[in-house]
Amino acid sequence: MDLGLADRTYVVTGGSSGVGLATVRALLDEGANVATCGRDADRLARIGSHDRLFTAVRDVRDADAVREFVTDSADAFGGRIDGLVNNAGQSRMKRLDDTTAEDWRDELELKFAGVLNPLQAARKHLAASGAASVVNVNAVLAKQPETRLITTSAARAGILNLSKSLATELAADGIRVNSVCLGLVDTGQWTRRHAAADSGLSYEDWQAELAADRGIALGRLGRAEEVAYAIVALLSPRASYITGTSIDVCGGVGRGIL
Numbered sequence: 001m002d003l004g005l006a007d008r009t010y011v012v013t014g015g016s017s018g019v020g021l022a023t024v025r026a027l028l029d030e031g032a033n034v035a036t037c038g039r040d041a042d043r044l045a046r047i048g049s050h051d052r053l054f055t056a057v058r059d060v061r062d063a064d065a066v067r068e069f070v071t072d073s074a075d076a077f078g079g080r081i082d083g084l085v086n087n088a089g090q091s092r093m094k095r096l097d098d099t100t101a102e103d104w105r106d107e108l109e110l111k112f113a114g115v116l117n118p119l120q121a122a123r124k125h126l127a128a129s130g131a132a133s134v135v136n137v138n139a140v141l142a143k144q145p146e147t148r149l150i151t152t153s154a155a156r157a158g159i160l161n162l163s164k165s166l167a168t169e170l171a172a173d174g175i176r177v178n179s180v181c182l183g184l185v186d187t188g189q190w191t192r193r194h195a196a197a198d199s200g201l202s203y204e205d206w207q208a209e210l211a212a213d214r215g216i217a218l219g220r221l222g223r224a225e226e227v228a229y230a231i232v233a234l235l236s237p238r239a240s241y242i243t244g245t246s247i248d249v250c251g252g253v254g255r256g257i258l
């Protein structure tokens with residue numbers, strides 16, 4: 001099936017690693033133009049060059065820098081932006097008693113600025129697209145909080161709520177807004193935690209223990225490409241009647257029925 005993404009332009013934040021990188025690659029494979037950002041220039045450079053790829057070193061928390069990035073992205077590809085993937089970010093492994101007021105502020109800022117800064121910067125381009133789609137990369141934590149990730153769980157719930165409001169508010173401009181809610185996906189987030197845990201287990205054995213401990217129905221962590229598939233499907237103009245919803249990509253770790 002032709003997903004109708006070729007020659008359209010998509011902005012993916014945090015495309016130098018994990019889910020963002022897999023999404024960048026999937027979109028390039030579909031013939032789309034892609035713009036992406038991250039904070040580390042070396043990591044961005046490792047994506048490699050491509051005539052339909054634009055990259056810039058930007059922090060999504062910096063509204064001015066994001067505005068400049070989005071303008072440059074549109075300029076790089078004929079003035080259009082057809083979709084936005086708000087992916088950049090990371091989680092904060094802390095319980096209530098370890099969490100400072102600064103942690104709460106930083107976490108809420110990252111999660112909300114990570115959606116609102118790119119969206120506000122790209123809004124006028126999206127409204128002109130005729131087939132605009134925004135995908136917010138979220139977590140099952142939004143619906144199933146974990147006390148070991150207390151700030152991230154609360155911020156994720158807020159972003160899921162915000163996504164619903166944005167879908168309603170932006171429908172008049174022809175902009176669809178959806179979310180993907182991740183369980184545990186094998187990316188830099190988990191390789192860093194494996195290194196920090198210093199468990200003496202190989203990464204494979206550590207992952208298998210993790211999957212069993214967290215009760216992942218499919219018995220393994222997800223792959224970034226498996227998430228990118230859902231993101232690309234939601235970006236596609238073929239998903240033209242899907243807005244205001246979220247898809248769990250979590251191997252069955254989500255226990256909710258809604």
Ligand SMILES: NC(=O)c1ccc[n+]([C@@H]2O[C@H](COP(=O)([O-])OP(=O)(O)OC[C@H]3O[C@@H](n4cnc5c(N)ncnc54)[C@H](OP(=O)(O)O)[C@@H]3O)[C@@H](O)[C@H]2O)c1
Pocket residue numbers: 013014015016017018019020037038039040041043058059060061087088089090091137138139140182183184185186187188189190
């Ligand atoms: N992997 C999981 O199990 C999991 C589960 C639930 C939700 N998620 C969410 O999924 C998204 C992608 O995570 P991932 O697992 O693919 O992580 P990852 O491999 O660590 O990739 C994160 C990407 O975001 C970029 N980034 C981080 N903070 C940024 C900032 N302030 N401004 C611009 N770019 C920034 C990183 O580049 P730089 O560091 O160079 O900036 C990198 O390109 C995140 O929002 C994460 O919270 C992941």
